[in-house]
Amino acid sequence: AALYGLEQWGRGFFGLNSAGEIVLKLPTAPALEVSLVDILAGLRQRGHDLPLLLRVENLLDARLAFLYDGFNRAIERFGYSNRYRGVFPVKVNQQCQVIEEIVRAGAPYGHGLEAGSKAELVLALASLPPGGLLVLNGYKDQEFIDLGLWAHKLGHCCFFVIESPAELDLLLLRAKLFNLRPRIGARVKISAKVGGLWTETSGDRSSFGLSCSQLLDLVETLKQHDLLDCLQLLHCHLGSQIPHLQDIRAGVAEASRYYAALVAEGAPMGHLDFGGGLAVDYSGGRSGHVYSRDYQLQDYCDALIGGVQQCLTPQGIALPQIITESGRATVAYASMLLFDILDVQRFDLDCPAAQNVADADLALLQQLCHQPISPPVAAVCYRQAQAARDVIRQKFQLGQLDLRQRSHGETLFLALARRILNLPGVTLQEDLAELPQSLSDIYYGNFSVFQSLPDTWAIGQLFPVVPLHRHNEQPDRQAIISDLTCDCDGKLDRFIVAGRQQTTLPLHGLRTGEPYYLGVFLMGAYQETLGDLHNLFGDTHVVSVRLNAEGGFDVLREISGDSIGEVLSYVEYQPQQLFEQMRRAAEQAVRSGRFSIAERQQFLTTFADRLAGYTYYRS
Numbered sequence: 001a002a003l004y005g006l007e008q009w010g011r012g013f014f015g016l017n018s019a020g021e022i023v024l025k026l027p028t029a030p031a032l033e034v035s036l037v038d039i040l041a042g043l044r045q046r047g048h049d050l051p052l053l054l055r056v057e058n059l060l061d062a063r064l065a066f067l068y069d070g071f072n073r074a075i076e077r078f079g080y081s082n083r084y085r086g087v088f089p090v091k092v093n094q095q096c097q098v099i100e101e102i103v104r105a106g107a108p109y110g111h112g113l114e115a116g117s118k119a120e121l122v123l124a125l126a127s128l129p130p131g132g133l134l135v136l137n138g139y140k141d142q143e144f145i146d147l148g149l150w151a152h153k154l155g156h157c158c159f160f161v162i163e164s165p166a167e168l169d170l171l172l173l174r175a176k177l178f179n180l181r182p183r184i185g186a187r188v189k190i191s192a193k194v195g196g197l198w199t200e201t202s203g204d205r206s207s208f209g210l211s212c213s214q215l216l217d218l219v220e221t222l223k224q225h226d227l228l229d230c231l232q233l234l235h236c237h238l239g240s241q242i243p244h245l246q247d248i249r250a251g252v253a254e255a256s257r258y259y260a261a262l263v264a265e266g267a268p269m270g271h272l273d274f275g276g277g278l279a280v281d282y283s284g285g286r287s288g289h290v291y292s293r294d295y296q297l298q299d300y301c302d303a304l305i306g307g308v309q310q311c312l313t314p315q316g317i318a319l320p321q322i323i324t325e326s327g328r329a330t331v332a333y334a335s336m337l338l339f340d341i342l343d344v345q346r347f348d349l350d351c352p353a354a355q356n357v358a359d360a361d362l363a364l365l366q367q368l369c370h371q372p373i374s375p376p377v378a379a380v381c382y383r384q385a386q387a388a389r390d391v392i393r394q395k396f397q398l399g400q401l402d403l404r405q406r407s408h409g410e411t412l413f414l415a416l417a418r419r420i421l422n423l424p425g426v427t428l429q430e431d432l433a434e435l436p437q438s439l440s441d442i443y444y445g446n447f448s449v450f451q452s453l454p455d456t457w458a459i460g461q462l463f464p465v466v467p468l469h470r471h472n473e474q475p476d477r478q479a480i481i482s483d484l485t486c487d488c489d490g491k492l493d494r495f496i497v498a499g500r501q502q503t504t505l506p507l508h509g510l511r512t513g514e515p516y517y518l519g520v521f522l523m524g525a526y527q528e529t530l531g532d533l534h535n536l537f538g539d540t541h542v543v544s545v546r547l548n549a550e551g552g553f554d555v556l557r558e559i560s561g562d563s564i565g566e567v568l569s570y571v572e573y574q575p576q577q578l579f580e581q582m583r584r585a586a587e588q589a590v591r592s593g594r595f596s597i598a599e600r601q602q603f604l605t606t607f608a609d610r611l612a613g614y615t616y617y618r619s
């Protein structure tokens, strides 16, 4: 467990049982605990193949409860005289069952939704209970604004966040036609820059939000229209996955000043929305790392509540309702990708027995491979071997060496490299630093990076990757994980191991006839809709479960992954038409004697089955 950082990134939701399997845990009374291997077995009995995206509803509920507990504790601690309310930013996970569960579990807290596009507003409007909190971000055209005005009329507490000057005129025009006084929010550009992977969301050059002078223009326009009373919210978003608390504190201080300034201008305000940014500890505690954070949830809540109070109370300004749009921190824990390993390629070859070789470079490689090596000369030996191997490859290209000779050379080189890697006391620096990864095993996993973990490829995001079982055995292999796509980017080759970033992951050797299951965790945020159809691997099956008090789990929803026919239709093929083409081709094959009629039937059944079948590997 320590190797894979389960205790750290798992936040108490994941642990091990005595059989060495990963268990899901819920700190309820009584505490609930179910093995992921048991869940997998139950789902396979119900006909679900791997890969599979597992959602655990209780984890969503628990994360929402943590968020409100944290803020309520801060409110109590600081004696803050207003409340906290969150909205879930729909873009972080738009899946119907996720939104429905957030709305259901969030209802007691008055948790709302944030929409950044017309499509998101449509689903938010249809999902929210009467009077629900709705924050509208993003660039809004007339259709977007009109739907928001209908939401207002329906009785929702709907804030139109003005992101750019042009939006305001349109909003005022449409609101007049609707005969409404809309609730308006102003999104400001916070100049305090934050660290991490999403630094561009903050600072003067961020694409969203109003500059100081644009904010003043907004105030003036509202005053001219006698609508300043509509300005009720200040919005800022510093970025996602903010690693440092000091950056959050700086942003809170600056936003609070803006808030005070708008109150001084005569706006009623009342709400301060800090957007997203609450980070998830993907790396298991490397403080301040971009995949981690140097604060806990409670520190974040204290920084917001305490920071606003510290700025506004001395100025005698009534404290606003605090809103956040935490997406990642709400949904990341609840989803995990489960897949099996199909095969392994190993690179640990023994030195082949010495042969009579005529070629000088092969002879050199053979000599290097068989001679004793001490750590101080390891790097020199390795460089010599690399040079000889490269010449052997050139000679093969020029036709001077045959396939068997080249193969002998490659084997000698790999065997020598393995010997160096295993040398006690060798320092793996400079040329030798590449050895652990270049000699690691390649584990072929039944999934697509591009479909299920797009952020690992697009922005180098790290997610915890852990075997689901065999934790009672010491993992004795070092591996990278390749997916099913024939793309060199379709791999996972950066991991957090024992709290440190590493290019290989310790895994267990495969046993014949026994499956080996891996899980990628904390992937409930952003991954599902960002995924694409590279190599036409479609959506995986999705199963939603809820741990029950009997120590088991209930299967709530089962959504079949894309069939091959479905993914083909996404790229404008018509499965029915494809079948018809094949039927004609098969009939032609019968006529020309290449197919018997029985073979025609067999082929057409196979083709129809494939169209209806799963896009992933079937064991």
Ligand code: PLP
Residues within 6 Å of the ligand: 089, 092, 114, 137, 237, 239, 240, 241, 275, 276, 277, 278, 325, 326, 327, 328, 329, 525
């Ligand atoms: N609100 C806005 C305006 C955003 O742009 C984002 C994402 O970048 C979020 C909220 C969600 O942020 P996070 O997932 O870090 O909570």
